[in-house]
Every structure is written in structure tokens, then in C-alpha cells.
Amino acid sequence: MKQTFTRNHFQPRPLQTTVHVAHVRFAAGDSHLKLQLRLQNDRKTFFRPIDEKLDKVRYRLQLLAASSSNQSVNSHSKKQQKRRGGAVSGGGTAATVAVRFLDEAGGEIASKGATIGDALMRTTRIEIGDEIFAVLHNQPLVTGLSVLEPVLVGIPLAPLPLTEFCDADECSWRWLRLDSGVEQYEESKGALCCTTRRYTPSETEVGCRFYVECRAPAMRSEVAEDSQAEVVTTPVLPGPNRQVFGQRKRAGAISAAGKHPDARDALRVMSYNVLFSGYTTTNHAQTKLFPYVDDAVMKETYRMQLVFQEIEETHCDVVCLQEMGEQIFHAFFVPMMTSMGFHAFYSGKTGTTHEGCATFVRISSFEVIEEYALNLATAVKQSRDATAKALLTEFPELAKGIDRIPSIAQVLVLRSRRSPQKTVLLTNTHLFYREDSHLIRLLQTAALVGEVSRRRAERGLEDSAVVMCGDWNAFPGTAAISFLLDGQIDSSHKHWQQAPSFRWDLARNGDSSINQLEQGAKVAPGRITHALHLVSGCGIPPFTNFAGTFVGTLDYILVGSDVLEIREVFPLFSEEDVSEEVALPSSKFPSDHVSLICDLAWRE
Template sequence: MNEAFLRYEKGSEVFDISFRYVDETMNVDRQFNFSRQITESVNNFLKRVDTNVCKIINRKVERKRKKNAALDTSALPNDNVDTGKIMLLKDDIKVDGNVLCKNLLQDSAKLKLVIFEKMFLVKQNAPYIINMLLPSSMLVGFPTYPSKFESLYTDKKQSIFNWYKNDAINNKSNVWTHVGSGFLYEPNVSDIGCNLKISCEPRNESDSGCNMEVESKNVVEAGPGPCPFDIRHQFTKHKLLGRSFRIMSYNILADTYADSDFSKDVLYPYCPQYALDMDYRKQLILKEIIGFNSDIICLQEVDRSVYEHDLLPSLYMLNYDGVFITKNEINEGLATFFNQERFEKLRFEYSVIAKNIDFPRFTTIWSKINNNKTKERFCSRNTTIQVTTLRSKENQSEILIIGNTHLYFKPDADHIRLLQGYYTITYVHEIAKKIQEENPECNVSVLLCGDFNSVPECGIYQLMTKNYVPETCEDWRSNTDEAIENVSLTQDLCMSSACGTPQYTNYTPEFSGCLDYIFYEKDKFEVEQIIPMPSKEELTLHTGLPSVVFPSDHISLCADLKLKE
């Protein structure tokens, strides 16, 4: 039996209904969607259905009449409601046309819609796809997926996705060849020059909905070939188990910064413009992330749209969950993902540092700063710290506190960064202490990832790894007008850098150096493996980063850690 899909939430003033009407004789295959007021009568609703369906049929009839004058169209009535050709049935009994639609919405079981003797079983709040689109850029060897997927009552993991290709140049018969299944598809060389089509039958645990198909507007193109991260992936072919886990940190270069005239003409003039486009870069970013098989992923400079339409949907299908915050009003921010098979999220919290300077541990230091210019500059920043608390599913007594941040970037702001770094480590530590108090039987351990915009010679690295920054530290005087006097810092966590201090985690013609870190409690973890960094030859092959094979101006960090017994 055909199906019509009714969508209605209690309390709403409208309902939606969709169905696919197929008449092979008249060569009609059309999806119809209606949005109606619940207070209208059944007759009014059916008249609207009648008008829309007959409009399509009449067009077909008129075209056939012109081609074949002998065609008999008398069998098609002009008023189908009156002649009983379009009706609603309840328990196989015709519904009174004067009944209001809202009365039927209270109980839509055993409701059927009849259109020209075709019977449609009405299914209320079945899985339904609102919108699905394919991306404008599809590259051989890189994951392709719906660039937009909006649905109701749908579990994507339960849904059925199939991929097809059609040679846009040579295949004029519109024949589609099945090439893959699943939400993610990786085009191969034979797909070059072909359009792709995806079909989805939306499902949830108990029901299925109307299938939707979408074709790509563009064809599959050749990719850049092997990327430096493909070599690094040789060290991360397998997922970890037990007390070992893999963690990565990566500033992925927000589109809001890459897609500007300044970036294209001044910062990255050596990089082809197509390779700066996020539609291109996000395919490389996602392949790089997936290939590391990490359990915890901390990302910086994540555009909201990239998180919502690319990273979260794709990684969710690979059993990750994620959290995201923007840096105050700016439309990019921080994202942390974790492997749901190995961790459950206990808590998530964040702090916009400049908005919370009354944080108890920080306010003591803040009160010692007498330079108002420094305070004004500090408070004008939208730097944020996000903290995700995870419990190991394999070792229930182990809880991880995952901090993720991106500190201020200006070259003359070492003093600002140092204060931000102090806030960050103490904020994470306070959360860890609170979690420990709530779970005294558990071992609570801290990890802090991010782009700290600070080289190892600066105070932040000393604060994290040596626990102390003296008042004589040069960072306090990185800007003469904003110099900080008589302030020293201490913190109590015994931290170390999981990847050490690579020569480069950021490489551009303007600057190259180590700015990114994965800090861990060295008395709680041991490092089992550091994923090798790209060589300088790889970094300079295309002058600098980003490039056609490096999607960001930063290099991802990745390490395998093991919880000590």
C-alpha cells in the first residue's frame, strides 16, 4: 500500500502531510507536500489535495491531447471530491467532510487517504526528511556526504543510504549505477566526471518514512592525491582498547579567516584559491580526523556551520558525539568530540574568560594588576575555555577532564596569554577537584589541549610544566605600555606535553613555530606513542600552510596515552 506521511505535534495550529503520487499511465511521479490549519474541515483539505493533484494530471492530459487527438479524457472528473474520487477513510469508513481536521489528528490510527482509487495509509510522525543536499565539491579519495541533512523523527544510524553515479557527459539515458552505501562515500577514480546521487530511506527504531533522492549539481573531480597525513595514518590504523586511548588536537583554520582578501592576498598568496575554499578544505580535514582513529578530538577555529553540517553529522555516524561553543559573538569556536563506544559524557561547561574574571582562584591575581591598559585589553578578548568530563566505559572508576582552548594571538600579547593560560589551567583544575569530591571512589585526571599561540620559551609552557612563573618573566613586559609588575603565578597540576615541543605546529612564510600542545598529568598517564609530525620538506613543498595537501595553517597533534595503574 502507498503511504502518506502526517506530521503534527500536540498544541500546534498546523499539520503537514506528504505523499508521492505515481500514475504510470499518465506518466505522473510527483511528491506532494501540504501544510494546513487544524481548524479547517476535511472537505476543504480534500479540495486542496484535489486541486494540486488534478493540476499536474491535467497538464499531462493536455500534453497527450496535443500529441494524440484521439485520447479519451472523459474518465477524469473535474470535481473529484463530489464524485468520491478523493476521500479520507477511518476504519475503512468514509469520513464526514464537515468534520474538522483537528478531530482526526487526535487519533490518526487506521486513517487512509484515497486518491483516484489509490489507497495511502496515513502514518503520523514517521521519519521524514525535510532537506538533503550534496556538496558542491566532491574529490576522489576523500569522504563525500550530504552537506545538508534535515529531518524529523529520524535516526540517521537506522536510516538506509545508497549512492549512485551517472556519467554526466556520455550517459544520456539517465541510468544510475549503484556504487556504495552508508552516510559517507569515498569516490574513486572511476567516478571522475560523474554526477552522484544519494537516496535515503529515513528510519527510526520503530518506523520508516518516505524515500528521498538528491542528485549532485557538480561532478566528481580528481583529488590532490596522497597527503602528508596519509603517511601519519600508518601509525593509527587500529583503535585502542583498555587503559590506552588516542587524543588529538587541531586548529583547523576557520573559514571566516581563510576566506578573506587579506588571507588570499597577504597571508596565503601561494595557496590556490580553490584550496582555501572550505568546501575543498573540509574534505581533507574530515579525512585527516577520521584516519587518526582518535578517542578524543579537540578542535579549534571551528565554524558553526562546519560543526553542524559537516563534522558532527559525519563523526556521529562513526559513533562520536561532540560539544561546541563559539567564542562569544564570533561565529567560530571550540569543538570536542569523543568516542561514544568508550566514553560517556558526565558534564560539559565553558567560560568566556574576560566575562568571568571573578573566578575565585583568578581574582587574587587580577587584584594585583595595576596597569589599566592591560586590564582593558584582557577584558576585550573573547577567549574561551571549554571542559568536557568523560567517564571511561571500560574502566568505570576512571574520569577524564578534557580542557580545550585557543588563546589570544597578537605577537605583543605574551602577558595577556600568560594570564589566559593561568585562568585556563586553574579553571580546569577547579572542575577536576569538584568532580573528585563528587566521585571519591574514582581517579580523576586532567588533559588540556589547544592552540596556545605560545612557543615553549614563553611563560605558558613553563607554567604548565614547571608549575611556576616568576615576576621576572619576560612575558610580563611583552608590551611596554601594558607591562605587569610584581606578579608571579603558580599552579598545582603536574603537567607535561604529550607531543613534546615539535619544531613546528604552525608553518607559514610569516611565522613558523610550536604553538599547539596536548598537556597531560604526568603522574596519571604515560605516553605510548607520539604520531610523527610532517617533515620540513613536506611543509615547504608548497611554500607553506595551508596548501592543496594541508587544509590548515596548523599541524594536527596526536598521541597515544595510557592511564597508569
């Protein structure tokens, strides 16, 4: 995200008397408080623990005021002595400057025993010598403003303000269209086109820029200052032709609850691997995986705008994203999704890569009772399943892999706002990718299923609906998916039988002596089961990943069919749809995966 042009300034309102302004800023739950004021025309900032004694701040203000006063006096004396040709003397004792903290009634706040957190939040006036300061508490500020690039026709543009003690929707907005060729804002050259936060550029505005102004809500105070920030966007570019999403957009025009009037608790769920930006910028990605993708199309801020567009136009209640970049989550998705009424939850993988899973829950549909990240390596090693334990003991290479893989799963407990007695156990995960790691994924899946089963056995959650989303990195029929959909898997499965040949270190796979030993190797009989009654919410699509070197079905929304039924599956895409620009990603599809969406309802 580029901050194309930003400035923040204050416009003081005229005052009848010379009263300066001091700002006190403290948010509930913070351990420190900030005091800002301009003393002798020099800006001072105090960032102090709230339990610190008020006398410490008083003493510091006295020193600063005395120092400023002495500097002014000494400078004047030196000039006079120089004119008289006399010697300039130094030193001297700083005069004590009176510092008083006054409350709303005009009474002085006693400093003995008073703490900064309590006293300064009650202070409405500070007197430092002859200077008077009116105190403003937690004044709303806009300290910066940025927009995502590129600015595209047909894609809603929502600037991202940096604010304190207010949010974007409380601010006042002003958009002026600057004609093509005008690069800097001039009031006379701009045409007012919008007064809300969001604006969608049209085809007639290709080449134009926008001057966007965000103003913080005003305080009820004669000394409060206006706070605003501005940005001038880059020129508007033609947007992608998104007709391929037409059916989905029509299907999502009405919420699940509104679309299925006999099921007032219906919910719409999306699962989507959005392709982490860090996996697109390596030389291997650019030359081997995605050589057919234009750099402008692969740009993260371009792709994430299209991801957001898909989310917004389908009116989902639950959105589970994988390969979510930590930075873009906080900088873009949190402000955008919270402004749409979603609760946002991010969990990073346990490794060094800054990506993970992100789940968004529509607040009007569900209350988030609990949420946490499950470290799958820890969950596998602490599994109570005797068969899973035996596999790790019998095949140390599996255990070695489990230790090194950073996979996590998000677990959330949701309560329906329409029917509070109904709850959902929701998970979101992204399993290990390597093609030969079927048993690794089986153990990860079994651990996650075990966690859901354990939670579902708790009092109050026995009748919970189960929804498990993610990129499972597993084809239909492989060990993990067979276990999920069949409710059981045993040692006769072909991937279980391959356990002796698995090597974490791929270089060792070519060791002929090891392979000879493995030809006669056998696995002990075993079986893993569950009772979640899972079905695939979107069936078995022909593909969910369509890249230049790989096509297959890896993503699933698993639904506990004992409680929920599938009401509608959003239209899937054909091979013709996704191969128009060779493969994915493309100018229309922002990831190498496609999203899955389905409507679910409680069985009556």
C-alpha cells in the same frame, strides 16, 4: 557546501479505497505539534501548541471544509444562474461540517478537555464530512540531499540528507555511476556501483558523476508513501597525493586500546586548529597571508574533507578542534562524526565571528558526564587568585584587553566506559593571538587552570586525569607555556616585566611620552602556581604553524603526568613535508596548522 541538484517526491502506493492521508509530527520535548493534510485538494498545515484544546483544531477544520464546500456549491450555482440570465446572489450561511477524531479501536476521542498533543497522537483516523483521512504519526522523511564539492579521488564521499524521524544510516542508498559527459540522470545510462551511504571514488572514475538516491525507511502502513531525495554530483577530480600522511595512517590503523594491550583504558587525543574559512577570504588573507594558495585549495569544503580524513584514519577517542566554523560544524561535522559514533560539542566565541571550539568524544570509549563553555574574560575577572587580581588593578590596559577579547574554553568531564571509576577533565581552547599579549594569555591560562583545579577538588573528581588541548598562541618559554609546564611563574619572567608597556590600543604604543614614563616603571612582586603536573603530550615540535609569514609552535596537548603517561606520539612533519607548495595550507594540508596526536594511558 553546494546542493548541486536535489528533489524530493512521494510515490503513493495503490489503495483499494479512497482514503486520504494526514500526517501528525511531534518529537518528544517539542512544545508544538504539526498536522498536515490535503482538504478539497488544498494542502493545509497546522502548527499548534501541544497544550491547546482539540476543539480549536476541530473548529478550524470545520471552517475550512465549509468554506471549500461553499466555494464549490457557489461556483456551480453561479454558472447555472448565468445560463438562465438571472442575477447572481451572494452570502449565505456556511453549513456545519462534522469533524471526528477516532482512535485505534474506532472510538471517537472526546473533545471536551482534550489537548492537541494527547488527542492527535492517539488519533488514527480523521473524518471531515465525507472525507476520510488515515493518520500517520512521525513518518520518516527525506526532504533533501546534498554533497560536498569537490568530489575527489581517494576521499570518501558521504552525502548529507535532510531527514525527519530517521537518520542517514537508517535510510536505503543507491549510487549509479554516470560516465563522463553525462550530466543528468537516466536509468539506462547509469551503472550501479554502491548501495551504502559512503563511497570512495577511484582514479578510473575521474570525470564521472554519481547519481545518489536516499530513501527513507518505510512505515508499516498501507497508506504510507515512499519518501526519497536524489542528487547528481559534480564530476570526480583527481585527489591530493597524501603519501606524507602514510606513517600517521599506519600508526592510527589500530585504536589506542587495541595498540597497547597492557593499557585497556588507553586513549588517543588529537588537537587541531583547522583554519576558519572567514579568515581566508579577506583581501589581507589573500594578498598578504596566503597569496600562494590556489582558490580551489582554499575552498572550505575542500579543506574540511581533508580534516575529516585525518580524523577518520587515526581512530582518535578525543578530537579537539579550534577555529571551527559554526555553519560547517552543524552542516558537515555533526552528521559525519555522529555517524562514526562520536558525541559532538561546539562552543562559539563571545564575539561576532561565527567560529569557536569543537570537541568530539568517541561514545564507545567515554561517557560525557558534563560539558560547558567557560567565558575566559569572565573567568579572569572573577579569579580568586590575588596575584591575577593585582595585575588587573595595577595595569588597567590588561583589564581593558581582557574585557574585549572573545576567547572561550570548553570544559568536559568524561567517564571511561571500560573502567567507570576513571574520569578525565578535558579542556579545549584557543587563546588570544596578538604577539605582544603575553600577559593576556597568561591570565587566560591561569583562569582556565584555576577552573580545572577547582573541578578536580570536587568529590569524585579528585583522581581525574587532566588533558588540556588547544591553540595557545604561545611559543615555548613564553609566560603562558612556562606557567603550564613549570607549575609556576613569578614577576621575574621577562614577559611579566613588560606589563607596564602593554597597550590595548596599538596606536598608543608609539606615544614617546608614555614610553618615557615606562622606562622606570616597576612591577610589584607576584607569583602564580598550580599543581596539575602538566607535560606536553607531543613534546616541543619545531613548529605547529607553518604559514608564509609565520612559523612557530603554538599548539599543545598538556597532560597531567600524575595520572597519565604518554605511550606514543604520532609522527610529526618535517619542514620539507610542509613547504612543498611554499607553505600551509596546501593541497595536502588543509590548515596553516598541523594536527597533534598522542596516545595516553593511566599509570598503574
